[in-house]
Amino acid sequence: MNNRNAGSVISRSINLLFGDENIARWETVKKIIRNPNSRIGLIMIGILTLVGIFAPFIAPYDPYQQVLTESLEPPGLSHLFGTDLYGRDVMSRVIHGAWIAVKICVIGVGIAFIVGNLAGALSGYYEGWIDTIIMRIVDSIMAFPFLVLVIAIMAIFGPGLKNLYFAIAIVSWCQYARIVRSRYLSEKEEDYVRAAEAVGFSDKRIIFGHLMPNSIAPTIVYASLDCALVILVAASLSFVGVGAQPPIPEWGAQIAEGRQLLQVGWWIATFPALGIMYTVIGFSLIGDGLRDMLEK
C-alpha cells in the first residue's frame, strides 16, 4: 500500500514536471517506477549516488587521516564501522568509496554505452567494409576473457583510477556494439525506415532520429546490468593491485587491505564488501525491472 502511494506520488510529479502533453512519452518512465524490482533498485542506487555526492558532508571523519593511537578499534559509538590498521575511520572510507563506485559506473559504462551505440549504428546501418572493420575489432577484443584483457590494459597504462575507467570502457563497448548492430540490421528493413528514406531524410537523421530511439532499449537494459559487472571488475582489479592505489578509499582496495587483518579486524574488509554487494544488487534490480518493461 505504502509502495503504491510512493509510485503515484512520483508519477504525479513527473506529470507536473513535463506537462500533460508529454504524458504518453513518460508512460514508460512511470511503468518503470511502478515495477517493484526497478523501483527498489532505483531507490538503492539513488541513495548510493546521494551518499557519493555528499560524501564530504556525511562522512564523520577525513578518510585519509591516520590516527595511530586509535588503530584497529572495533565498531563502536565513536567509529560506527571501526577503524583500520592506521586508525582511519572505516565508515568514512566506505562513504567516500561510494563516490568512486558511482564515477566508475558513469564514466566507464557511459563511454562504453556511447561508443558502442555509435559503432553498432554505423556497422548495422551501412554494413559493408565499415561493418567488417568494426566487427572484427569487436571479435578480437571479445576473444579475450574480460578480466584478463582489462588487467593487460591496466598493466600497459599503469595502475590508477583514471586508467581504470578507460580500460573498462575499451573492453565493454563491444557488447553494446553487437547488440545495437543486430537491432539495426532488423530494424532498418522496416517500412518506416524506407518511408523516411523516400521522404528525403539524410542518413544521419535516419540513424539518430528514427533508428536509434527504436533500438536503444536493449542497450539501456544491458547498461544497468553492466554497471553491476563493472563495479565488480573495478573492485577485483583494485583487490589484485592494478586498479585504484592506496590510500584511495576504493572498495576493492579496502578489502585487499583488510584481507590480512581478517582475524584481528573483520570489519575492515566486511563493510566495503557490503557496499559492493549493495551496489551490485541495486543495479541488478534496475536491470531486471527495465528488462521487464522495455523488452518485448
Added chain:
Amino acid sequence: MMNLLEIKDLHTYFEGNGAIVKAVDGADLSIREREVVGLVGESGSGKTTIANSLLRILPETGRIVSGGIIFKGINIRELSEKEMQFKIRGNEISMIFQDPMVSLNPLFTVGEQITSVLKLHQDIGQKEAKTKAIDLFRKVRISDPEKRFDNYPHELSGGMIQRVTIAMAMSCEPSLIIADEPTTALDVTIANQILNEFEELIGEIGVSVLWITHDLGVIKRICDYVNVMYAGTLMEQGTVKTVFENPLHSYTFGLLRSNVIYYEPKGKIPTIMGELSEIPHQGCKFYPRCPIGDEGCLQESIELRKIDENHSIRCIKPEDAKRLSRSKNHGFQGVC
C-alpha cells in the same frame, strides 16, 4: 506534351551469394503530367523494384545496372545522393507504402512525423508546419485533425494511418506520387473510401501518380494508362480503355480472364497455370505459361512494339491472342 517521367530500358539487378536476380529487366514506362498510370503484375514481377529504383532507395544488394530514368529532363541516375535527398525524395517524388501500420515510426506522434517532413523541405517553423499539417489532415478527411495530430500510430486505425501517409506524400506538393499498393492492406470498404478521396485529391492538386497494384478493378477505376508487367519486363501498355477492351497479349488476357468482375465465369474460374520462376533464357518470358506460344516465340528477343498510338505489346502473335480472347475455349485452365 512532354513526359514528366520517362524510364528507358531500365535494368535493376539484385546480387547475393554469387547469384544475380534480374528483378527489372528492360522496363520502359512513361508518365505524362497530371496522368494516373497503373502498373500491374503478379507478385515478384518487379513492380516495387521499379518504384524503389525511381527514388534510388534500393536495398544494399540491389543496383541499377543500366537504363535511364529521366524526370523533368534530369537523369535521376546521375544525381548525387545529396541532390536526391533534398530535391527529389519527398519534394518532387513522394511515395505511399503498402502496409500503413508499419510505414510510420512507432515512437513519434503522427503530427511530429508530418511536420518533420514539412520542415525538412520547406523553410517554415514549427507553428506554421502544424497549421499546414492540420490543413492536410482535413483535406484527406481525417476527423478531428487537431486531436489526431498528437496521436501515436498505434492509436489510429489502418485507414486513418493510410490517410496520414497520403497527407505526408502530398505535403510538399510533389509532381509525382508513387503509390505502392496503398489499398492492398486495407479492408474493402476502407479501401473504397480512400480511393474515392484519393481520386478527388489528385484532381484537385494536379499531380501525376504511378499506381502499383494487383487489383485490376482499381486500375480500371482511377488510371488513365496501364502497364502490364511480367518477370521484370513490360508486356503490354496502353490506355486503360484499349487494354481492357482489346487485350493483345495473352498474359493481360489471362489476368483479365481470372478476374470474375470482367468475365462472368461459367463453372471454374480460369487461372494462369505455372509459376513466375519459369523464365526461358531467350525469347518471350511468358512462353512457358502461354497458351498460344510456339517455337517461334523462343527464337529471338522480342521488343516492345507499337500497335497504334496508345497501345504497345511485347508479343509476336497478337492476332492469335485476339482470336483467343474471342473464342469460348480461352486456353486457360480452370481450377476452382
